[in-house]
Amino acid sequence: xxxxxxxxxxxxxxxxxxxxxxxxxxxxxxxxxxxxxxxxxxxxxxxxxxxxxxxxxxxxxxxxxxxxxxxxxxxxxxxxxxxxxxxxxxxxxxxxxxxxxxxxxxxxxxxxxxxxxxxxxxxxxxxxxxxxxxxxxxxxxxxxxxxxxxxxxxxxxxxxxxxxxxxxxxxxxxxxxxxxxxxxxxxxxxxxxxxxxxxxxxxxxxxxxxxxxxxxxxxxxxxxxxxxxxxxxxxxxxxxxxxxxxxxxxxxxxxxxxxxxxxxxxxxxxxxxxxxxxxxxxxxxxxxxxxxxxxxxxxxxxxxxxxxxxxxxxxxxxxxxxxxxxxxxxxxxxxx
Ligand SMILES: Nc1ncnc2c1ncn2[C@@H]1O[C@H](COP(=O)(O)OP(=O)(O)OP(=O)(O)O)[C@@H](O)[C@H]1O
Ligand SMILES: [Mg+2]
Numbered sequence: 001x002x003x004x005x006x007x008x009x010x011x012x013x014x015x016x017x018x019x020x021x022x023x024x025x026x027x028x029x030x031x032x033x034x035x036x037x038x039x040x041x042x043x044x045x046x047x048x049x050x051x052x053x054x055x056x057x058x059x060x061x062x063x064x065x066x067x068x069x070x071x072x073x074x075x076x077x078x079x080x081x082x083x084x085x086x087x088x089x090x091x092x093x094x095x096x097x098x099x100x101x102x103x104x105x106x107x108x109x110x111x112x113x114x115x116x117x118x119x120x121x122x123x124x125x126x127x128x129x130x131x132x133x134x135x136x137x138x139x140x141x142x143x144x145x146x147x148x149x150x151x152x153x154x155x156x157x158x159x160x161x162x163x164x165x166x167x168x169x170x171x172x173x174x175x176x177x178x179x180x181x182x183x184x185x186x187x188x189x190x191x192x193x194x195x196x197x198x199x200x201x202x203x204x205x206x207x208x209x210x211x212x213x214x215x216x217x218x219x220x221x222x223x224x225x226x227x228x229x230x231x232x233x234x235x236x237x238x239x240x241x242x243x244x245x246x247x248x249x250x251x252x253x254x255x256x257x258x259x260x261x262x263x264x265x266x267x268x269x270x271x272x273x274x275x276x277x278x279x280x281x282x283x284x285x286x287x288x289x290x291x292x293x294x295x296x297x298x299x300x301x302x303x304x305x306x307x308x309x310x311x312x313x314x315x316x317x318x319x320x321x322x323x324x325x326x327x328x329x330x331x332x333x334x335x336x
Contacts (some may be wrong), residue, residue, distance in 0.1 A: 002069055003030035004171060004203055005054055005087075010063035012049055021280050023049050025229045026063070028308065031171065031205060034197055036221030038214040038237070039207045040252075042277065045226040047207045051173045054205060055089040085115060088164035092176040097160055098148040104132070104159055105144045111166040131162040134200070136192055154185035161192070165200070172196070175207045190217045212256045215241050225249050228280065228288040231308060235318025245311050245320045247293045270294055273334055287322070295331040297324045 007029040014021045024046045031037050031054070039047050052058035053065060056072060065072045067083050075083050091097045098107060108131055109124040111117075118124040125144070132140035135158040148156055157177065164172055174193060178186045194217065196202050204221075208214060214223050214237065223241070224234040225248065233246040244250045254270040272292045278284055284291050290301040300323050308319040309326040324331055 001032055003066075004033045004068060005029075005031040005205075006064075006066040007050075007053070007060075008064040008066065010050075010053060010060045010065065012046075012053060012058070012061045019281055022283070023229055023280060024053070024060075027229075027231055029224060029231060029234070031203060033170075034201065034203055036194065036197060036204045036206060036218050038218040038221060038223045039205065039226060040211050040214050040223060041209065041226030043209055044277075044280075046229045047209070047226060048175055050226070051089060051175045051205065051207050054171075055087045055173050056084050057089065085167040086170045087173065088167060088169040088171070089173040089175060090160050090164045090177040093180055098156060100148050103145050103147055104128070104151075107148075107159065108132075108163055108166060111163065115167055117167070127166075131165055132159075134165060134196075135159070135162045136188075137162070152185075154181050154189065157181055157185075157189060158192075161189075165196075169202060171203045171205065173205045173207065176209070177206075178213070179208070179210070186213075211252050215256070225252070228278065228283065230288065230321060232289065232321045233318050234308065235316055239316040239318055243314075243316045245314060245316055245318050245325060246322050247295050248289050251294070294334050295324065296334060297329055297331070300324060300329065 007027050010024060010027045011022065012024040014023055027050065039050060041047055049058065053060055067086070072083055105125065105128055108128045112124050112127055118127055128144055129140035132138070132143055137143045137155060137158050151159065157180065161177070178189045181189065193204055193206070197204055206218060218237045221237055222235060223237050224231050225240070225246065226232065227248050233240060233244070233249045240249060241253065244253050251270045251272060271294060273294060273296065274292045278288060278291065284302065286302040286304055287293070287306050290296050293301065304323055306321040306323045306326070308321045311320055311325045312328055320326060323329070
């Protein structure tokens with residue numbers, strides 16, 4: 001199966017004065033058609049930057065982005081417009097992303113007219129009503145002429161999702177798209193996103209800092225765990241969650257409370273060697289996680305940058321960026 005989107009050795013840096021901030025480094029990633037891929041990691045690890053590059057809003061500093069096998073930097077004219085329409089991003093904050101002076105009809109019909117997807121107002125109203133129904137804002141007639149402030153937070157987020165659907169995208173990138181709403185509303189939104197995959201045939205890239213969300217909602221998909229601008233583990237959700245390989249994934253999972261309090265009490269909480277996250281402008285040599293890693297191997301982890309590979313003998317299907325694991329060096333837990 002040809003991936004719908006690919007990163008080939010993608011790096012991205014930003015300049016602040018004379019300082020160069022390496023935000024993404026040498027990221028390789030394939031997104032398969034119709035999958036639910038979750039990008040997880042702590043704040044600042046480069047999730048939004050990855051999402052923006054995936055959706056074409058930002059260009060990589062080096063490396064290539066492929067859409068259906070084609071280097072997107074070579075696309076021109078209709079091909080380029082088609083690619084940009086096929087990828088839509090839902091941003092985190094529906095307050096900031098919806099214009100308060102526009103009705104829902106105005107907001108949703110604008111891209112329809114701009115991309116020549118409707119010819120007149122009657123067609124536009126019909127299509128907007130259909131989009132509202134797709135995101136479970138029903139009856140659409142009650143919503144279509146309202147302003148954002150007349151809707152609840154959950155309803156506004158559904159409008160943002162409907163707007164992303166206006167161009168019939170094949171890939172939706174949901175960047176913390178459910179983080180701003182209450183837990184009760186979050187679950188409904190997540191189910192809706194998952195159903196879109198089957199009902200509308202869209203691939204979902206779901207970006208979150210919350211591994212617990214990935215754990216519950218991306219079960220038949222994959223998880224990519226990011227740390228300081230690199231992917232450190234990527235595999236099917238049940239394998240990454242049920243049998244985490246990379247030390248960082250193990251640490252993240254050990255911090256998630258279980259539904260059963262007894263399980264939480266008996267769960268081993270893995271202690272980091274250091275709580276301090278290195279600055280992107282002052283990254284440690286070798287594996288960026290080594291100063292915090294409880295299984296750090298001196299002379300190896302602080303020297304060589306690990307590449308993603310399978311762990312020999314592991315049942316998990318995940319690729320992991322950890323030299324001791326992928327080269328079969330025995331691990332010993334450092335106790336602080
Ligand atoms: N335009 C920019 N100029 C300078 N630095 C930037 C820019 N955009 C992002 N960064 C920096 O890049 C790093 C990664 O940012 P990014 O927004 O991708 O992280 P994130 O994983 O999405 O974090 P969060 O969970 O907080 O949303 C951060 O340190 C951020 O300050
Ligand atoms: Mg972000």
